[in-house]
Amino acid sequence: MIKALLTHNIKSNYKIFLIFLAVMTMYSSIIIGMYDPDDAAAIEAMMDLMPEALMNAMNFTIISGDLIGFIGGYYYGFIIVLFPMIFTIILSFKLMGKIIDDGSIAFILSTPHTRKSMIITQISTLILNIFTLLFATTIIGMLLTEIMFAGLLDIQVYILLNVGAFLLFFAIGSITFFCSTVFNEAKNAIGLSIAVPVGFFIIDMLASVSEDIAFLRFFSIFTLYDNIAIVTGEAWIWLQFLALLAIGIFLFIGSTIVFLKKDLTI
Amino acid sequence: MFSISFLTLKTLCIPYFLDTKTINYYYKAIDKAFTKEPLMIEIKNLTKSYGTNKGVFNLDLTVQKGEVFGFLGPNGAGKTTTIRHLLGFITPDNGTVKIAGKDCFKEAHTIQKDLGYIAGEIAFFNHMKGAEFLHFIAKMRALSNLDKMHSLIEFLELDIHVKIRKMSKGMKQKLGIVAALMHDPKILILDEPTSGLDPLMQNKFVELIKREKKQGKTILMSSHNFEEIERTCDRALIIKNGKKMALSNIKDLKNVERKIFYVALQNTKDKDIILKSDLKIIKQNHTDFEIEVSGNLDYFIDVLSTCKIKSLDIKKQQLEQVFMDYYKEGGGKDD
Secondary structure (H helix, E strand, C coil), X not given: CCHHHHHHHXXXXXXXXXXXXXXXXXXHHHHHHHCCCCCHHHXXXXXXXXXXXXXXXXXXCCCCCCHHHHHHHHHHHHHHHHHHHHHHHHHHHHHHHHHHHHCCHHHHHCCCCCHHHHXXXXXXXXXXXXXXXXXXXXXXXXXXXXXXXXXXXXXXXXXXXXXXHHHHHHHHHHHHHHHHHHCCCHHHHHHHHHHHHHHHHHHHHHHHHCHHHHHHHHHCHHHHCCHHHHHHCCCCHHHHHHHHHHHHHHHHHHHHHHHHHCCCCC | CHHHHHHHHHHHHHHHCCCXXXXXXXXXXXXXHHCCCCEEEEEEEEEEEXXXXXXXXXXXXXXXXXXXXXXXXXXXXXXXXXXXXXXXXXXXXXXXXXECCEECCCCHHHHHHHEEXXXXXXXXXXXXXXXXXXXXXXXXXXXCCXXXXXXXXXXXXXXXXXXXXHCCHHHHHHHHHHHHHCXXXXXXXXXXXXXXXXXXXXXXXXXHHHHHHHCCCEEEEEXXXXXXXXXXXXXXXXXXXXXXXXXXXXXXXXXXXXXXXXXXXXCHHHHHHHHHCCCEEEEEECCEEEEEEECCCHHHHHHHHCCCEEEEEEXXXXXXXXXXXXXXXXXHHHC
């Protein structure tokens, strides 16, 4: 790990980080604000006004009438998937794909550090950013529910939802990072690191729309983050968490191995 | 072997005849003559193929400690590919690339401690200011003494308080030079270091290189500007299509220089003598000729001695032209 590089990475990316944090905070405050502990039926009636297929595609489901069931369905069904995904794609491209493509990585590699410590620093930056983003939104969400609906939130399930989300983006981050590392050209790096997670995302949406194509969900990584199962307390979610962790570790190590041997035409 | 005979000489002979000061002077001279400067850069049989004529093929190159080595060749000749090997960015298909005896790929990080590098196409972190960038590089190198950085900035007249994105090509080049030299490295690898600099700055750069050379730095630089190579380098290598074309001392290169003579004849009748001779006539205007002579002048003088000459003048060709010939001739044979 190279401290100077880590500082540099954080300085170069804090603006995007803050933008995503602001957007996610906005959505979570709107969604939490929509909750009405006395009248779950009213919300359901409001949701009924929307086309059902759209609601399904966005995974907007009321899992249960309590607060955790509400935000677990709305916020953790869609917002938590979409925004960190975009953040992860942008960040992994900036950390590897871009500097390999434009050659500015030459400045890093012409200082007395090994490629290994360099890529470990980049991976750490990515994980640290994802972690901090989700940690901050978790804390903000807790504060918001505490202000609006004191004592109503099931903290344990809430934290599980966020741990799962972190593991999901640990895995997705490893995919986008791998794409960014393998290719020499930006168009391939960014192309594939957008195509893979967005492809998974679309598959996940399609699979939710109709029962006929529900089998498609087995081809999407988002299936490994089952917000409904977490809220209803299924035991198998731990297996899914483990799978996400394994994918992440495997691909981050894979990226490192590829990078150590890679020819850099810079 | 040398050291034994030298020691014998030292202990047995000289002390009886000369005073200590003189002896020491001779000792040093003998030492210098017999000590071979170690090889700083050593490329053996390097091959890296990107398809026919693209890449580098069976290239050998050595640069001794304290030597300034010029690396010349047309675009796409393989200069940058060779330099990428030296920096440890790519691995050879075949052959070895070493700096100070260390493998350039495996031990890149150790080599980098004493290496300064200017890339052919420098890409910076554009969102930073010049000063921010230099401090970042200094931190990456754990460099605490920034004296050389400041003196370089002053010498090159660089404004570092500008965002890199807004810098002109020349300014960026200067920034690259400062970043490469500020840690006072023992070895410099410079890929077209003066591209984008104005002629005044190119002169300053040559001055800078001479100064570094005086301090015993080993320098390998590629360039298209022959004058620059001529003024700074001890030896130069020309490559084309990834193959070695010529390796020479700069002095030798100057010797193969082509010369163009302006010859004006007194009489029109002598015209035919020139026209019928084997001399290479570039231009002719009545009795005025422009004649090109490469190498040996004897034949030229012989022919002229049979004519009446009004005036004879020499147009000195830029050495760059010589290189152009190398580039072209080599290409003809190869293609």
